[in-house]
Amino acid sequence: MRPLTNGLARAAVRFKPSAFAGTFIALAVAAAIVSACGILLETGIRASVPPQRYANAPVVVAADQRVHYVIGHGDGRSDESEQVPDRARLDASLVATAARTPGAAAAAPDMTFPLRTAHGALTGHGWGAAPFTGVALASGTAPRDGEAVLSPGAARAAGTGVGGRITVTAPDGRHTFRVSGVTRKAGGAGGDGLTAWFTDRRAQALSGHPTTVDAVLVRPRPGTTPDRLAARLERTVKGAAHSPRVHTGGGRGAIEEPALANARETLMGLGGSFGGIATAVAVFTTAGTVALSVGQRGREVALLRAIGATPRQIRRSVAAEALLVAPLAGAAGLLPGYALAHWWFGQLKEKGAIPGPVELSVSWIPLVTAVGAGLLTSLLAGLMAARRPARIPPGRALGEAAVERLRPGVIRTVLGVAALVGGIVMTGVAASASGDDAANAALGVVMLFMLAVALLGPVIARLCAWLIGLPLRAGPASAHLAEANSRANARRLASAITPIVLAMAFASTLVFMHTSEDHAGDRQRRAGIVADQVISAPDGLPSDTAARAGSVRGVAASVGLLRTGVLVPVGSGDGRWLRTASAQGVSGSGRDVAAVQDLDVRKGHLDALGPGRVAVDALLAKAAHARVGHRLALHLPDGTRISPTVVAIYGRGLGIAELTVPRTALAGHTTSAFDSDVLVRDDEDADRKAVAAALGRLGEQVTDRDGYAAAQNEDRKLNAWANTVMAAVLGGFAAVAAVNTLVMTVLDRRRELGTLRLIGTTRRQVLGMVRWEALLVATAGIALGTAIALATLVPMMRGLTGEDPYVPPLTYAGFAGAAVVLGLAATALPARAALRRTTPKP
Secondary structure: OOOHHHHHHHHHHHHHHHHHHHHHHHHHHHHHHHHHHHHHHHHHHHHHHOHHHHHHHOOOEEEEEEEEEEEEEEEOOOOEEOOOOOOOOOOHHHHHEEEEEEOOEEEEEEOOOEEEEEEEEEEEEEEEHHHHHHHEEEEOOOOOEEEEEEHHHHHHOOOOOOOOOOEEEEOOEEEEEEEEEEEEEEHHHHOOOOEEEOOOOHHHHHHHHHHHEEEEEEEEEOOOOOHHHHHHHHHHHOOOOOEEEEEEEOHHHHHHOOHHHHHHHHHHHHHHHHHHHHHHHHHHHHHHHHHHHHOOOHHHEEEEEEOOHHHHHHHHHHHHHHHHHHHHHHHHHHHHHHHHHHHHHHHHHOOOOOOOOOOOOOOOHHHHHHHHHHHHHHHHHHHHHHHHHHHHOOHHHHHHHOOOOOOHHHHHHHHHHHHHHHHHHHHHHHOOOOOHHHHHHHHHHHHHHHHHHHHOOHHHHHHHHHHHHHHHHHOOHHHHHHHHHHHOOOOHHHHHHHHHHHHHHHHHHOOOOHHHHHHHHHHHHHHEOOOOOEEEEEEEEEEHHHHHOEEEEEOOEEEEEEEEEEEEOOOOHHHHHEEEEEEEEOOOOOOHHHHHHHHOEEOOOHHHHHOOEEEEEEHHHHOOOOOOOOOOEEEEEOEEOOOOEEEEEEEEOOOOEEEEEEEEEHOOOOOOOOEEEEEEEEEOOOOOOHHHHHOOOOEEEEEOHHHHHHHHHHHHHOOOHHHHHOOOHHHHHHHHHHHHHHHHHHHOOHHHHHHHHOOOOOOHHHHHHOOOHHHHHHHHHHHHHHHHHHHHHHHHHHHHHOOOOOOOOHHHHHHHHHHHHHHHHHHHHHHHHHHHHHHOOO
16 A cells, blocks of 8 residues: 555656645745744754953852833743843942952952043043953053053054053043053964953043943962852852852853843744744645645546545545655755854844854754644645535536536634634734734734635635726636636635735835834934924933033023933733833933924923933833833943922823933943933024034034934834845745746646637637736735734834824835736746747647
8 A cells, every 4th residue: 555655655756746846945034034033043043152351250240131120920920131231330349348258369340341531432441440340551560540551553553552551431531641661462463452451440430331340350379260150159159249150161151242132132033923924824835835736636636536446545645645745855955954043144244243253053953843844834734625526426526527516624614713703803902002012912913814815815805806807807708717717716716816915915014114214213203303403422421511512602591411212011911021222311400301302291390300300201101000100110231220299291102212311320230321312502693614513623523403314314224134134035935936826826827728719719718818817816915914914013003103104106116016017927937938838639
């Protein structure tokens, strides 16, 4: 029996190459998508950075870089955490505590902070960490108060050396130091980048947080291992502020490179969240292609049953076909999958989302998973498609192979209706939610509606054929024939429509989500920035820039902005979580802020802004259940928890910032306390050109409000890249599946097309019928995909921006036009080839 079924499978592959070629392509592309996402996910899980500066520091003590919180009660209680937006630091007193720990030979604070010079950016450190980080003097002496040690690169850039002077700009202003020495790297390696070292006390002051340090570096005494010292330090620092963690070995690299945590979240988000959606779409589409391939051979299955083949033999034959095709197709997709993952990873690294030392991790796990997923999908889809032809009597199977069965299966109909109802319910949930809750619910909307389209495909296809076919009935003979053919073959029509719906729905959702956010943000920013002049600099501005600008003649108000992020609890009950929100720290009073920014205050008064007070965007306030006069618990960039009083709620947070607080509340809790911009409002009778010239003499870049808004838009365009790539991956795969399915359906109709030619239909009429069918399929797919995208985008955008989605007409027209062109090309070319082979004999 086994050789017979294997022979049937080999014969099917040999004599039905078009159907299996389509299956092969679908499985190969699916394997590429799944393997690429799997490689990114594995890279995110395994991502690590070897210690470089900390290579000579055996033990490193650093603050926990995550904020922990508890949700739920009783048995449902769970501990959650969120990465701090900036960097959590330790109290400086822990340096002495670590030095007194038994087994510790020495301990030193480590601080890393940005500085500016006339020659560019400079990185500052405390000299106490130099022996722990492999830095030694090449000439001169260690710094004392008022002195600095420079790296060779910094000395060359400043044109100075030992005994010379260097002026640096810190967040609190300019400082001049005598150069006491120039370093070399341990082992003779020259240079340490553009770096300066100061006394530890001076470094803490320059960093902007004089009572905290980034890390404590500890060296064990001879005879004490790093692990033993680490265990003692853990007991010593337990319970201290910011939950100190002790690191040895490879764990030191993650502390040295704080961006690693965000990089891992990015990679795991792409490989896990997006990868899960992409895998579901790939499996979903591949299953449809396999089912179509098996369904096209319903006549052969019925004939096999008629000559004595048992249902078990039919099922074994289908399984053997899957085992023949799926592993080869999966293996063929692995190399493109690796290429896609390598390109994607390289682009993320180039854009700064991933630290340079992180490497792409590739093992057998995602590759085997991709091939196995394709094999399992092919096997299950084939067996399900062959179940009915193999089970019913041969005569009935022959009848259903000749004339399509009108009534869909009961189970399929019930599941399809359930998915449709679920999508409608989730649309209501998303519409009533706000912020990220609305976005998360909207993702469920698109998946449920797509599942409903797949399960109820024949019913939906017959309805589309009837509706769209109404104008076709009044057209030429080929159009009328296309309408009748589509209604009579709804299952075939459904298999062609579904991939187009997928491509249209996912591409529209991902792309128009970004265009909607950009459109709303741009509109709010242009309306909200009412300053006449904007001062900015690539490396930031000292905190006294606003005061210096305010002293310029003709300036009515000047406000410095320190931009960063904070963590705000949003949601309620078990769904409560910490969300990163944009924040601006403002210098001056609320009245000064109102002079340069129109935040669209809806409740409260911005004049009340001051120490211990905050103004909140309306959408964030709704998500966080914040009200004027109540306290809002939040975590500052370094994780410090505060509870300021809400004094105003405004409506332009998307374009400007979601929280507005006094600058002093943020400055000591960020790595860089430089102002991002200074907004200036001129006197009504002031000469703007003269004011701009005077502000330019401060040595910074000055632009007007329109130029500032345009620059902000350029920055936001970088965020569009991720959505565009995801849309290209999903939309591209769905487009390939759509073309593949259309080609398979046309090539399977050789007998039908030949019969039409034999009864007198001209070649032009047959090709016209095929083109009308392609237009019907494309129109139905575009309409359904658009409806699903709108059902997803409307609640999502109202929750995220408070507005309806913005759909650029030309972009949408491009998507729709691409669907029509693909549909026409994928049907016309194989139809011409089929007609050449089925030329009627005289």
